[in-house]
Amino acid sequence: MRTRSCLVVLCMLSAVGVCSSTSAPGVPYIRDCRSPEKETFSCWWEPGYDGGLPTQYRLYYQKEKESFKECPDYVSAGENSCYFNKIHTSFWVEYTLRVEATNAFGNSSSVFEIPDVMTYVKPDPPVNVTVLVNSTGPTPYLQIKWRPPPNVDTKSGWATIKFELRHKRNDSDNWETFNLDSREYLNLYNIEPGALYMIQVRCMLDGGSWSDWTKTTFAKMPDIEKPLWILVFAFCLIPLLATICILALKREMLKQWVLPPVPGPKIRGVDVQLLKSGRTEDFAVALIGNVNFPMKMVPVDQVEEYLLVSDSKEWLLADPYTSEKKKDPMVISAGLHLESEIQRGKSSPGQNAWDKAGDRKDEEERFESNVSQSERNLLNMEPMEKPGYPSVDQAAFTNATQPLAHSSYVDIQQPENSWEAGPTPTDYSRVNEVNGEAILILNSKNVSDGSDVQRQEGNGEVSAPDDYSRVKEVNSDVVFLQKHESVDSCGKRKEDRCTGWTSQKPAMPLELERSKGPCSEMIGNGYVDSAPAFTVQLPVQV
Amino acid sequence: MAQKRTSGGKLVIAVMCLVAMCRAVPINDLLDRASQRSDKMHSLSTTLTQEMDSHFPPYGRMQMPRPAECHTSSLQTPNDKEQALQVPESTLMSLARSLLQAWADPLVILSNSAITLPHPSKSTISSKIQELQEHSNSLADGLKILSDKMGSDAQAISFLPYTGGTDLGHDRVTILNKFNFLLSCLRRDSHKIDSFLKVLRCRAGKLQPELC
Numbered sequence: 044m045r046t047r048s049c050l051v052v053l054c055m056l057s058a059v060g061v062c063s064s065t066s067a068p069g070v071p072y073i074r075d076c077r078s079p080e081k082e083t084f085s086c087w088w089e090p091g092y093d094g095g096l097p098t099q100y101r102l103y104y105q106k107e108k109e110s111f112k113e114c115p116d117y118v119s120a121g122e123n124s125c126y127f128n129k130i131h132t133s134f135w136v137e138y139t140l141r142v143e144a145t146n147a148f149g150n151s152s153s154v155f156e157i158p159d160v161m162t163y164v165k166p167d168p169p170v171n172v173t174v175l176v177n178s179t180g181p182t183p184y185l186q187i188k189w190r191p192p193p194n195v196d197t198k199s200g201w202a203t204i205k206f207e208l209r210h211k212r213n214d215s216d217n218w219e220t221f222n223l224d225s226r227e228y229l230n231l232y233n234i235e236p237g238a239l240y241m242i243q244v245r246c247m248l249d250g251g252s253w254s255d256w257t258k259t260t261f262a263k264m265p266d267i268e269k270p271l272w273i274l275v276f277a278f279c280l281i282p283l284l285a286t287i288c289i290l291a292l293k294r295e296m297l298k299q300w301v302l303p304p305v306p307g308p309k310i311r312g313v314d315v316q317l318l319k320s321g322r323t324e325d326f327a328v329a330l331i332g333n334v335n336f337p338m339k340m341v342p343v344d345q346v347e348e349y350l351l352v353s354d355s356k357e358w359l360l361a362d363p364y365t366s367e368k369k370k371d372p373m374v375i376s377a378g379l380h381l382e383s384e385i386q387r388g389k390s391s392p393g394q395n396a397w398d399k400a401g402d403r404k405d406e407e408e409r410f411e412s413n414v415s416q417s418e419r420n421l422l423n424m425e426p427m428e429k430p431g432y433p434s435v436d437q438a439a440f441t442n443a444t445q446p447l448a449h450s451s452y453v454d455i456q457q458p459e460n461s462w463e464a465g466p467t468p469t470d471y472s473r474v475n476e477v478n479g480e481a482i483l484i485l486n487s488k489n490v491s492d493g494s495d496v497q498r499q500e501g502n503g504e505v506s507a508p509d510d511y512s513r514v515k516e517v518n519s520d521v522v523f524l525q526k527h528e529s530v531d532s533c534g535k536r537k538e539d540r541c542t543g544w545t546s547q548k549p550a551m552p553l554e555l556e557r558s559k560g561p562c563s564e565m566i567g568n569g570y571v572d573s574a575p576a577f578t579v580q581l582p583v584q585v
Numbered sequence: 586m587a588q589k590r591t592s593g594g595k596l597v598i599a600v601m602c603l604v605a606m607c608r609a610v611p612i613n614d615l616l617d618r619a620s621q622r623s624d625k626m627h628s629l630s631t632t633l634t635q636e637m638d639s640h641f642p643p644y645g646r647m648q649m650p651r652p653a654e655c656h657t658s659s660l661q662t663p664n665d666k667e668q669a670l671q672v673p674e675s676t677l678m679s680l681a682r683s684l685l686q687a688w689a690d691p692l693v694i695l696s697n698s699a700i701t702l703p704h705p706s707k708s709t710i711s712s713k714i715q716e717l718q719e720h721s722n723s724l725a726d727g728l729k730i731l732s733d734k735m736g737s738d739a740q741a742i743s744f745l746p747y748t749g750g751t752d753l754g755h756d757r758v759t760i761l762n763k764f765n766f767l768l769s770c771l772r773r774d775s776h777k778i779d780s781f782l783k784v785l786r787c788r789a790g791k792l793q794p795e796l797c
Contacts (some may be wrong), residue, residue, distance in 0.1 A: 108653070137653060139649060
């Protein structure tokens with residue numbers, strides 16, 4: 044009994060041992076195929092359970108309607124693989140693959156259909172990925188280059204390769220991808236200095252599957268040199284700010300320099316500031332009626348005196364003229380001329396005297412012309428005359444090269460001739476003869492003391508022509524003329540002449556005194572005026 | 586008088602030749618343009634098949650007609666690189682033109698069917714098919730011009746009629762299957778056209794390696 048049970052157990056054990064150790068192999072199946080360059084392809088299978096016995100695997104393939112053939116190469120693609128070389132590879136043709144597993148107990152197989160090998164084209168990743176940091180330009184950039192996988196033939200046109208590149212910062216999660224077609228380089232510009240970048244490239248053939256990404260290539264961007272930039276910035280900025288400040292402070296001067304003011308009209312001998320002081324009434328008076336001869340500022344030793352011959356008392360002037368400026372001899376004659384003018388144009392008591400000289404008409408005419416000229420000159424001066432005139436005159440007198448800066452005289456009429464040319468001494472007539480009843484006979488002769496007159500010195504010396512007579516005595520009705528032979532034009536002898544000469548000076552008490560001393564017999568300043576209209580009120584200013 | 590006429594005629598001819606030469610686009614340029622268009626066509630057809638597969642139930646796959654049953658399978662074409670490089674250029678052009686011509690009608694059918702296709706992405710599919718049609722028509726015109734320059738062999742077109750009928754079927758499965766099958770055939774043929782033209786482009790532009 045016990046031996047039977049032992050035998051049964053032994054039989055069962057042996058049977059079990061035999062069943063568990065061997066069996067037919069499991070079914071293998073093809074897991075993947077791949078063509079890396081569109082010229083060959085390979086397939087790999089997964090073996091099934093081998094059944095405990097050595098199992099042999101075979102692969103058979105059939106191209107469309109051809110017969111099955113066995114795999115030409117089991118080795119080149121690795122284990123459990125079949126490699127189809129160029130000769131055996133056809134595209135756009137359906138493949139039917141069958142893989143068989145065989146062992147002692149049997150075999151098993153599976154079929155795998157490939158409608159088009161082209162669908163399994165997947166190239167290797169690109170190679171030789173190089174990344175360079177190019178800092179030569181104004182901004183640094185990355186120069187990335189690569190090469191297609193070596194087993195791909197890109198020269199025949201059979202396979203068209205396309206690349207794709209992606210990059211990201213080391214600390215970022217988002218890749219930035221670039222589609223490059225068949226280019227084998229790329230310049231990356233939008234990179235941040237000091238950052239670490241990761242770069243990958245992959246490729247594709249003919250619109251098939253993309254290859255794997257290359258191994259990551261790292262690139263570190265250089266930092267900008269901050270201290271240097273700060274230094275450069277500061278060096279440039281400080282002078283710039285300083286320049287701007289200076290320009291802002293000196294903007295007036297800058298404006299003057301850039302746009303120099305246009306000089307306004309200026310007449311020599313006229314002081315605009317004085318004119319602006321607003322004493323227009325003087326000019327109005329001068330223009331309209333009272334023709335007061337503005338006396339020029341003459342230096343002390345240049346006392347000019349006026350000679351006006353008339354038998355009218357009205358000609359005698361009062362004090363207003365004492366403070367007037369001195370006139371040069373020209374003015375005296377101008378005064379004569381003016382009187383003649385007044386004689387013509389206005390009714391004045393001085394007409395009498397002039398009428399008596401009517402027989403000297405040509406001389407008178409000359410006088411008149413002189414008068415008109417001088418008057419014009421005076422009138423010319425008049426617009427510029429203003430309360431500050433005497434000083435202007437003096438200034439002009441001192442500076443002018445002309446012998447006579449007659450700018451202080453007021454003309455009744457607008458003369459054509461410039462007073463600057465000066466009423467030449469030649470224009471004045473000489474008193475030739477004095478009649479008994481104070482008839483003034485005017486003789487026009489050329490006065491050749493132009494040199495005297497022309498002499499223009501800094502102190503404004505003006506010499507009286509030699510032919511001016513001195514008023515010896517002035518009666519109520521008669522003004523006596525003294526013939527004057529040698530009136531030296533030299534200013535030094537002004538004092539001598541002062542005896543007969545009136546001096547009109549602008550508020551120069553000294554001069555007045557001096558002149559008054561020897562001229563005590565003179566009335567007032569000795570300037571005899573025919574009529575009030577004849578008077579030129581000169582504003583007294585020094 | 587006659588001499589004047591002949592000289593004048595020669596002058597006119599010379600001028601016209603110059604004008605024609607000036608206005609003529611070089612072959613390399615034409616081939617490049619054609620290759621770009623065929624590339625676009627191929628990528629569109631690839632996208633279409635992927636679009637279809639994303640929603641196409643895989644159960645009917647085994648029953649799908651095999652690629653050997655494409656209406657263009659009868660055309661003998663080079664199937665690998667060596668063959669493609671050995672075939673003369675005019676033959677390649679002729680093959681490309683034949684294949685292109687063979688798909689003129691089926692594309693119309695596909696376009697008509699895509700509007701009512703029982704598929705969730707039918708609008709996308711429909712627009713892509715229309716785009717394919719446009720590319721196909723313009724490519725056909727361009728290839729005609731090219732073939733005129735390449736000789737008489739290039740102008741021969743093999744007639745490959747489509748015999749699948751004007752519609753794709755009546756039930757949903759049949760329609761989808763046929764649609765899918767046609768798209769796969771189109772993908773294969775567009776790839777052939779693209780490959781041939783690119784080989785031609787590379788061969789014609791020997792001095793310009795960047796064309797390959």
